[in-house]
Amino acid sequence: xxxxxxxxxxxxxxxxxxxxxxxxxxxxxxxxxxxxxxxxxxxxxxxxxxxxxxxxxxxxxxxxxxxxxxxxxxxxxxxxxxxxxxxxxxxxxxxxxxxxxxxxxxxxxxxxxxxxxxxxxxxxxxxxxxxxxxxxxxxxxxxxxxxxxxxxxxxxxxxxxxxxxxxxxxxxxxxxxxxxxxxxxxxxxxxxxxxxxxxxxxxxxxxxxxxxxxxxxxxxxxxxxxxxxxxxxx
Amino acid sequence: xxxxxxxxxxxxxxxxxxxxxxxxxxxxxxxxxxxxxxxxxxxxxxxxxxxxxxxxxxxxxxxxxxxxxxxxxxxxxxxxxxxxxxxxxxxxxxxxxxxxxxxxxxxxxxxxxxxxxxxxxxxxxxxxxxxxxxxxxxxxxxxxxxxxxxxxxxxxxxxxxxxxxxxxxxxxxxxxxxxxxxxxxxxxxxxxxxxxxxxxxxxxxxxxxxxxxxxxxxxxxxxxxxxxxxxxxx
DNA sequence: TGTATTTTTTTTGTCGACAAAGAAAACGGA
DNA sequence: TCCGTTTTCTTTGTCGACAAAAAAAATACA
Numbered sequence: 463x464x465x466x467x468x469x470x471x472x473x474x475x476x477x478x479x480x481x482x483x484x485x486x487x488x489x490x491x492x493x494x495x496x497x498x499x500x501x502x503x504x505x506x507x508x509x510x511x512x513x514x515x516x517x518x519x520x521x522x523x524x525x526x527x528x529x530x531x532x533x534x535x536x537x538x539x540x541x542x543x544x545x546x547x548x549x550x551x552x553x554x555x556x557x558x559x560x561x562x563x564x565x566x567x568x569x570x571x572x573x574x575x576x577x578x579x580x581x582x583x584x585x586x587x588x589x590x591x592x593x594x595x596x597x598x599x600x601x602x603x604x605x606x607x608x609x610x611x612x613x614x615x616x617x618x619x620x621x622x623x624x625x626x627x628x629x630x631x632x633x634x635x636x637x638x639x640x641x642x643x644x645x646x647x648x649x650x651x652x653x654x655x656x657x658x659x660x661x662x663x664x665x666x667x668x669x670x671x672x673x674x675x676x677x678x679x680x681x682x683x684x685x686x687x688x689x690x691x692x693x694x695x696x
Numbered sequence: 697x698x699x700x701x702x703x704x705x706x707x708x709x710x711x712x713x714x715x716x717x718x719x720x721x722x723x724x725x726x727x728x729x730x731x732x733x734x735x736x737x738x739x740x741x742x743x744x745x746x747x748x749x750x751x752x753x754x755x756x757x758x759x760x761x762x763x764x765x766x767x768x769x770x771x772x773x774x775x776x777x778x779x780x781x782x783x784x785x786x787x788x789x790x791x792x793x794x795x796x797x798x799x800x801x802x803x804x805x806x807x808x809x810x811x812x813x814x815x816x817x818x819x820x821x822x823x824x825x826x827x828x829x830x831x832x833x834x835x836x837x838x839x840x841x842x843x844x845x846x847x848x849x850x851x852x853x854x855x856x857x858x859x860x861x862x863x864x865x866x867x868x869x870x871x872x873x874x875x876x877x878x879x880x881x882x883x884x885x886x887x888x889x890x891x892x893x894x895x896x897x898x899x900x901x902x903x904x905x906x907x908x909x910x911x912x913x914x915x916x917x918x919x920x921x922x923x924x925x926x927x928x929x930x
Numbered sequence: 931t932g933t934a935t936t937t938t939t940t941t942t943g944t945c946g947a948c949a950a951a952g953a954a955a956a957c958g959g960a
Numbered sequence: 961t962c963c964g965t966t967t968t969c970t971t972t973g974t975c976g977a978c979a980a981a982a983a984a985a986a987t988a989c990a
Contacts, residue, residue, distance in 0.1 A: 476949095476951070477770060477950095516975070519942095527758055536710070548850055616785060710981075739970095753973095769951095771972080
């Protein structure tokens, strides 16, 4: 038994249960609290949240729609594995979306967007200062999500959100091993991005978005090749 | 009453019901057989398919995940409206994905991919010859989906599929009004794209993808401005 | 001991029922 | 007749139960 939240079986409002389960499970998956490949038991979840299987099931269907869990027909459902083979494709898409969303933000942002963006940047900065890896990862995603939202293209924004979500799991691996060296640089790069967006400097925003994305990709790539070497050395 | 399929309440295999309902509803929505904004009644669907509300509900949750239907809390669920205000953003994303997927296809396709692509092109060509608007729209999407799949980037491919799906509804409007003029040109452009992909000519594939996308966007744009003028003239 | 077959157990997919939340209709007072 | 209140009706969200599928365990047989 790893849970002791039996005390919070309080009255919930009708219809709120699904969102509750969905949000919590999503976070646990993306933070690697639920490890990829581990099984998910509907009955156990139902007991844990003090509700029937029906709303649990609905939350699982939604998560499956996002590719975060996989459901074998008639048999167990499990947390999706991280697709290491597909990582080049992932990075390609991620960098492109960094570029496109930052560029569009420079073009289409409105004054009050910057407030929200600065807010996210402040939270990211605070997480870096506090050395809180999990918070760093989440607030970094929120920052870029806010940039994307200010670009006023819902299609890019939702696609980017999905990529960032998937990326949270890989970043989690990254921060687990490297132990907080470079995040300070990301804070500075974020500041540069904000400046370029505010100045409506489209070309510079594009360049910074691309560089920022490639930066992160390179770091993760370095981690992975290091892990490969370890395998060989054993 | 518009349905008379009460005869096909045959034995289904356990677990197949959801997919059945999902696929059918999805097609009906994208073909505009279910008009945007129209209400969806769970009970009625359950009766129509001869099953309980539970699997119907699961199919609806999935469709909601793709944005094809909208669910107001505690109140009715309805087919999503086509977001005309968001169309510039949509076209922007669509053209970019035309480019990227065609480009990647030229880079990464394998020999047997071309067979599938040519198959889809043949079906599209047949639909054009038969003047079957609905089939044209669906097979056109399938063609570009096959191109994207051969590019070996699952992230782009699934995003593109979603855009193409949403686009089917707009194309449906388009073909309803214009009555089959330009489709023949699209067949030729598809052939050019296939040739560029097969020759692994990345630059040409990129150019053709972009041109093909902008072509379609321009046509739809023309339709919409014409409609605007009609409104003013009344 | 090892393998094929049957039985038990676990877990999912589906069902019918019921209560909550709105919407629509019925009602009443000015 | 109009407007606010109450009552009925419709539709959703949730529940507990049960049967189908597959896995795991038990059994039989060589």
